[in-house]
Structure formats: C-alpha cells, structure tokens
Amino acid sequence: MGRVDDAMKVFGYMMTGKFCAPDTVTLTTVMCGLLSQGRAEEALDVLNRVIPENGFKPSVVTYNAVICGLFKLRKEVEAMRVFDQMGKAGVSADNTTYAIIIDGLCVTGQVDTAKRFWDDVIWPSGRHDANVYSAFLKGLRRFGSLNDACHFLYELADAGAVPNVVCYNIVIDECSRSGLRREACQIIEEMRKNGQAPDAVTWRILDKLHDSRTLAVEGV
Incomplete structure (x- = not known):
C-alpha cells in the first residue's frame, strides 16, 4: 500500500517495450493509484496523453474509475470534464457512471446540480x-x-x-x-x-x- 512511486517505475519499464506491454487494465490501475495519493494531474496526464499516444482506448470501467477518484478528491469540475470527454470519445455511460456522479455531486454539496443531471441526462437516457x-x-x-x-x-x-x-x-x-x-x-x-x-x-x-x-x- 502507498507504493505508487514504485508502481510508476514498473509502469515506466513496461512502456519501454522491453517488458510485457501495459494494457487498459494496467493503465486504469496506475490512474487509480495516483488518484488515491491525491495526484490528480498525473492521473489525468495518463488519461489524456499516455493512453492516446500508445493507441489505447479507455473503457467505461476506466472512465468510471477516474471520475470516482476525482470526486473523492473533491475535484468535481475535473470529474464532470472527464464525463464529457467520455461521451465525445464514443464511450457510453453505464449505471455505475451515473451512480458515481450522483453520489459525487451530492457529497460535494451540489444537490441542485445532481437534480439537474438526473432530469437532463440520467432519466432521458433510460439507463438507470x-x-x-x-x-x-x-x-x-x-x-x-x-x-x-x-x-x-x-x-x-x-x-x-x-x-x-x-x-x-x-x-x-x-x-x-x-x-x-x-x-x-x-x-x-x-x-x-x-x-x-x-x-x-x-x-x-x-x-x-x-x-x-x-x-x-x-x-x-
């Protein structure tokens, strides 16, 4: 636990191509580790730069993990930005996505925003x-x-x-x-x-x- 820097070194070795190559599970794990240590900028760099540069496509599980981690850090603006990015990337939100966002908005004191999100996004989607x-x-x-x-x-x-x-x-x-x-x-x-x-x-x-x-x- 807490050995994120060690994990990042291993990840760096994997990215050289000399060892087994990382996959989306690896990348998701790395971002979760960074977010758990409050290192949101580094996690978002993995999502926005490392993943596309290496030809990976984040799954809904990846996006959900990042959104959840950002909300836990009370970075609701960044979390909702990732949600918007997810839609633009053609990845459909699922029930877990919506539950994470509703919970995150409420916990950060944005109950009215959560209500609007329910009315404007979740209910019309039929995915609840x-x-x-x-x-x-x-x-x-x-x-x-x-x-x-x-x-x-x-x-x-x-x-x-x-x-x-x-x-x-x-x-x-x-x-x-x-x-x-x-x-x-x-x-x-x-x-x-x-x-x-x-x-x-x-x-x-x-x-x-x-x-x-x-x-x-x-x-x-």
Whole structure:
C-alpha cells in the first residue's frame, strides 16, 4: 500500500517495450493509484496523453474509475470534464457512471446540480436502476432534505420505475432518525403497494421507533 512511486517505475519499464506491454487494465490501475495519493494531474496526464499516444482506448470501467477518484478528491469540475470527454470519445455511460456522479455531486454539496443531471441526462437516457436510485436517495437524505428524498421516491414509482427495498429503507431510516413514525409507516404501505416487501433491515430500522408488538397492532 502507498507504493505508487514504485508502481510508476514498473509502469515506466513496461512502456519501454522491453517488458510485457501495459494494457487498459494496467493503465486504469496506475490512474487509480495516483488518484488515491491525491495526484490528480498525473492521473489525468495518463488519461489524456499516455493512453492516446500508445493507441489505447479507455473503457467505461476506466472512465468510471477516474471520475470516482476525482470526486473523492473533491475535484468535481475535473470529474464532470472527464464525463464529457467520455461521451465525445464514443464511450457510453453505464449505471455505475451515473451512480458515481450522483453520489459525487451530492457529497460535494451540489444537490441542485445532481437534480439537474438526473432530469437532463440520467432519466432521458433510460439507463438507470436501483443502484442509481439509491445513490440519489442517499445524497438527498444526507445533503438535501427528507422531503426531497420522499418526493423522488414517489416520483419514481409514479413514473413506472421500480425502486427496490434498499431504496425504501434509505428513506425509512431517515424517517426513523428524525422520529417520524407515521411517515415511516406510510412509506412501508407505499412500498407494499408497489410490490416490495419489508426485509430484515426494514424491521431493524423500525425497532428504533417502536417494538414489534406495536407494529403488529397497527397492521404494519
């Protein structure tokens, strides 16, 4: 761990052609190592110069790794620039890309930008699943408001999307943290209406509010 300079020396030897040649996996690993050490400029140099100069084409996995690493360094402008670059290179974003971006924007305090990204890019793309939904719900819960999270959850169901039990649990947990017992029960009713059954995590969350006997009496 932390031996990025040693790894870069090995990478340099590989680039001479005297040893086994690097591939996109090697290059992705190098960039991840650099980003983990806060060396964003060097990682972007690999992406923007080394990779094209050597005839490689980054995959969606490569772009996702770089975008994720940049967001972790709170370099959201650079991360979104790489996302734009990805599209121009003809590499389609996947659900993981969108989950990373939504999470990154929310963590860096850009909830409104995340909302616009959802409205303008993710939803029209048709490429979204429970992982993307849960990333957005977590962001709204932590950095937006419970009302925003509830509205988004209900909006998904109304639009015909299928949030899973994990998505519902995120919002139920926030209701529990806020002491909103009635709202938690309403969300459980809503999830059942949409074909999702409470799981063990749901019940553990609700134990924070009241015991199982109360739940049974209330028909939850």
